[in-house]
Amino acid sequence: MKRLFIALGLTAVLVLSSCKENASSKVNTENVEVAAERDVQAKNLPVMNFEKTEHDFGTITQGTPQETIFNFTNTGNAPLIITNATSSCGCTVPNPPKDPIAPGETAELLVKFNGSGQNQVTKTITVTANTEKGKEVLRIKAFVNPKDGAPSAALGPVK
DSSP states (O other): OHHHHHHHHHHHHHHHHHHTSOGGGGSOHHHHHHHHHHHHHHHOOOOEEESOSEEEEEEEETTOOEEEEEEEEEOSSSOBOEEEEEESSTTEEEEOOSSOBOTTOEEEEEEEEOOOSSEEEEEEEEEEESSSSOEEEEEEEEEEEOTTOOOGGGGOOOO
8 A cells, every 4th residue: 555655746746846847849840830830821712702503594495405604603712623523414414614713713514405305303412622612512403394295284194
């Protein structure tokens, strides 16, 4: 028991004496500078500001190609780089700009839709970029009438 108290006492002395050291002397100033630079860079992000995020083609005839342009501006403070643009269906093809968009610049993303489907059709386009969110979602929609002109309700429910 006596040895236990001595061991605990020595441990307490070591812990207390190590706390007396100046903690700021252990800080590596180079690491602080790197962290400060990283924090400044984290604030420099592009922002995609779209004029519209949804486009309605209205009523179209099946198989009639359609296209629209989504205009956007980089309202951030770093170059905007679009790394990918995909759609929810092969019938919709997004064509984003290939070059970086500088802060304050406006660009356009062309979206082509082949007019497939029937009745109310909605497709999404996901744009992947170096923004804070990382992804932006756009939508196109149309009411597609059959090619032969027959009312789509006569065809029965669409699954």
